[in-house]
Amino acid sequence: MASDLREAASPSSPLIAVEALTRHYRMGPQTVHALDDVTVTIRRGEFVAVMGPSGSGKSTFMNLLGCLDRPDAGHYRLDGQEVAGLTSDELAAVRNRAIGFVFQSFNLLPRQTALANVMLPMVYAGVGHAARAERALAALDSVGLRERAGHRPTQLSGGQQQRVAIARALVNAPLLLLADEPTGALDTATSREIMALFQRLNRRGITIVLVTHEPEVARFADRVLQFRDGRLIDDARQEPEVAA
């Protein structure tokens, strides 16, 4: 499944191919068009910012890309494979191996060390106990937190916690990093550090899709998608500012 996804990839094929993607919520007599007929293609190695006012469907879009939700209509091909037909266990495997999630509120397990938090995705990937610590340390190293491996989340700053969460997202070597307002809980300077980290990871080849409503954050991406009322209203490439 996930490994098939990776092997099937040819460098030129789009990583994400979304066609007429639609998600409705029925609230009594009303229908909320959370996502309405969105078509977009994202290639490997792109760094995409998703922007738009509150309620415009950004999170809905991300949840569909992340295989946490299923569309009501339309198609979503991830690395050439149609996701709609997968069973719930297959979707779990795709999330585990092909996708890394970063959240606004970090979502670290509070009683576990940074190392244990980063090891968590490997628990579900069937990685042997021996290999876990080594790979988790390498992931912590790539976010510059190797020395904090034994710390608990409460002993880390917000920026450090988010970097642990990014290490956790990277540990299974995913194709795609999805981040829904990853800097929403951080101050400007820390946000800039996190964006610099994303840019570094992107230069190493990982595809990133990131939601933000701050233009200062979106500047670091090389493409910006604008949503309004569930529709994609603008898709613009730009020369990214270098964060660090």
Added chain:
Amino acid sequence: MTAWDAFRSALDSLRANPLRSALTMLGIVIGVAAVIAMVAVGAGARDQVLRQIASLGTNLIMVGQGSIARGGVKLGAGTASSLTEDDALAVLTDIPGVVVTAPSVRWGLQIVAGNQNWGTVLFGITPDYMDARDWSVAQGRGLSDEDVAQANKVVVLGQTVVRNLFGGGDPIGEPVRVFSTPLTVIGVLGEKGQNTQGQDQDDVIFVPLSTAKRNIPGMAKSNPRFIHTMVVKMRDGADMAEAQAEIRDLLRQRHRLIPGQDDDFWMRDLTEVSATRDASSRALSFLLAAVAAVSLLVGGIGIMNIMLVSVTERTREIGLRLAIGARRRDILVQFLIESTTLSLIGAAVGVAVGIGTAMVVAALAGWPTLIRLDSVVLAVVVSGLVGVFFGLYPARRAARLNPIEALRHE
């Protein structure tokens, strides 16, 4: 996710709230401890009773003179000298399956040795009686056929009597007196301890049947052949109920009782005693099962309650685990292992507390206790099942959470 990962995570989350986990286990701890301790006490008591029953001898039917009480009124007990040595002979020759019949008379009296005297019960017996009741001789010799035939003035003493008359001394060959008759001690009986009614079985003396009848004033009365009781020993595997019916018919016929007339003798099967004991221990077992069921039910509901709280508290964690690739089955198994770990730790503590309680009971109350391994295994297995059963609903709730909503949960 391996079972080991799930177990580690279960221990972590139980450690996160040690007091809460301990209180949740309390129901299981008390239930298991109660079962282990009560089974230990029950099994100890039962074991003691079985040993006492064995001490009476096996395959025995006791027949005594006089009719047994009907509606609380004793009819003509001891009035007629209804039972005789000839009845005993007839039972031995006419009833199939009878190994031995042992006629006896009994008399409460004082026995005197030197300046000591002691109130005890005298049995006038034949050697068969010793066989039938499985009496052994600890010292000296038992009564012989010759003693009976010649009405020798000899006596065999029970341990209690020896202790009270001779202290630590050797009684063999010593003279004793009952009424005005001098007797010579020829033997001491082996120890039997208490019977099922708590009476001291060693507080007896045995003399030849003929000696008793000849020397105890008023004993022979009108009929020199009379006896108080006879013990009938059946061969192994004999149908005791059928044997009793046959003995009854034979004795009624010999005593010329017309139909409708009450028996002028009573009869008791010693296996009946064990049957009533069995019934009462079954009732005890039932009570134990009820106590165990109720406390494990309460413990299980406690576990379910705390697991539901835990699922709610950890909604975001569940959402995160689903997002990073946990299958629903992984979440289900994780919470099931957590609830089962909770109940099994409770069971382990309960076993320790139960064994401790049984030992304290044994030491303080002096009751015999017997820790039954099967009760320990059963308690642990049932506790494990309780953990799985009552953890299932919370675990399914956790596994069915929508990851998007779970991640948004405050």
